[in-house]
Amino acid sequence: MFKRLMDRVDRMMGRGVIDEEFYEELEEAMLQADTNINVTTEILGELRRQVREEKITDPHEMKARLQKAIADRFRQQGPPGFEINENDITVWLFVGVNGVGKTTTIAKCANWLKRKGLKVMMAAGDTFRAAATEQLETWAERTGADLVKNLPGADPGAVIFDAINAAKARGADIVLCDTAGRQHSKENLMLELAKVQRVTEKALGRKADEVLLVLDANTGQNAIRQAEEFTKAAGVTGLVLTKLDGTARGGALIGVYDRFKIPIKLIGTGEKVGDLKDFKPDEFAAALFEM
Ligand SMILES: Nc1nc2c(ncn2[C@@H]2O[C@H](COP(=O)(O)OP(=O)(O)OP(=O)(O)O)[C@@H](O)[C@H]2O)c(=O)[nH]1
Structure with missing residues (x-):
């Protein structure tokens, strides 16, 4: 780029x-x-x-x-990597605006975690977009993950609550929770996210281990606004940067990290399930110059 x-x-x-x-x-x-x-x-x-x-x-x-x-x-402060609990279920919530790649990133994470030998559960918390549950279902089959879903229009918090309880019952290690894409400027949708957080806390007895904000690298300066609003509403703990393959506008991502110091956990470099990489500042900076 x-x-x-x-x-x-x-x-x-x-x-x-x-x-x-x-x-x-x-x-x-x-x-x-x-x-x-x-x-x-x-x-x-x-x-x-x-x-x-x-x-x-x-x-x-x-x-x-x-x-x-x-x-x-981009040199990150604090420990790198994810929160994965040894003795309890781990829960990650994926949030972000429409179409940034949340569902695809969940599939990529499921694939990666399964390879590490973990038992993965997906929660189809995007009950808004009709095709989202089907999309996640396909990915669950392909990656060998379990899935908890509900009917379109169901309360997203309820789906995630059920998924956490199902994960406990079935001995899953980690629950990856999809949420509907929402514009950061829509206050009611952002409040819904806060509710999802509260429900998660109720089911789990603590906050979600990671709240991952998925950002499309093509977004440009708007990524900063998205990070600001989602951090306020959902207490984001990490960023996933998607679509780093073929973007000319990735410079904005430097600004997001600079301003919020939210660790960048993963990067997405394509549409396939294996197109997920750890974030490494030197490699990332080098790649920026090659794209
Ligand atoms: N090139 C490329 N495409 C990606 C990447 N990640 C996701 N996509 C594509 O982006 C599109 C949207 O991805 P989804 O995973 O459906 O996005 P979402 O955030 O779940 O979408 P909503 O549920 O509508 O908010 C799909 O066509 C994906 O294949 C990536 O790293 N690179």
């Missing part, structure tokens, strides 16, 4: 000097990749400082420095 940006940097490097024009071009290219203005300014400030202090004159140096500066912004 920064490939075009890099093409410009390459052209600038051809001029052989690091001057104001070089920084201006870099700034413009980063903004075009949807990088937040504050983040862009800070990264350029960091590059300027390095150039000054280390007396760098060769523009070819700047490519690796830029990549490192971006990777550094």
Whole structure:
């Protein structure tokens, strides 16, 4: 996604000097990749400082420095990985706006957790979109997960409550809960999410172990608004970034992490069940430059 940006940097490097024009071009290219203005300014400030202090004159140096500066912004604080309980069921809720890839991500996670030897249960908490339960059912069959569902229009909290109890009864290790896609600007839908949280807590005796906000990498700056509203309503504990295959706008994701410091847990790189990767800042920054 920064490939075009890099093409410009390459052209600038051809001029052989690091001057104001070089920084201006870099700034413009980063903004075009949807990088937040504050983040862009800070990264350029960091590059300027390095150039000054280390007396760098060769523009070819700047490519690796830029990549490192971006990777550094993603360097996560706190322990990496997921909350998976040894002695109790684990519950993950998946939330996000419509069509970001929640259901697909649940399938990918189920596949990955099954391979780790865990018994996986899916909760079809998207009772709003008619095809969502069927879609999840197909994925449950394909990945060998159990599924708890209800009729369209049923209360999503009730489905998740039932799924947690069924998981206890059947000795499942983990419950992956789908929720309907909702616009972060619709207050009533966001309140419903808070209710889902409360019901989960009631069934489990504690909060969900992870509330994973799924963000489509193509969303651009709107991803920041989504993160803000979902964090407020649902206490998001981690991010999953989807559709990183073939996007030109992923720069916004730097801004989301920078602002909220919510750990990025996983990335989705395609539509297939195996297209899920752990988030690694260096690899992620490198990949941004290749897309
Ligand atoms: N290229 C690509 N497509 C993806 C990825 N993840 C999901 N998709 C596609 O995105 C579309 C929407 O995915 P869903 O999983 O149905 O999204 P959702 O968030 O559950 O949708 P709603 O229930 O409508 O909110 C599907 O066509 C998926 O195949 C990804 O990492 N890369």
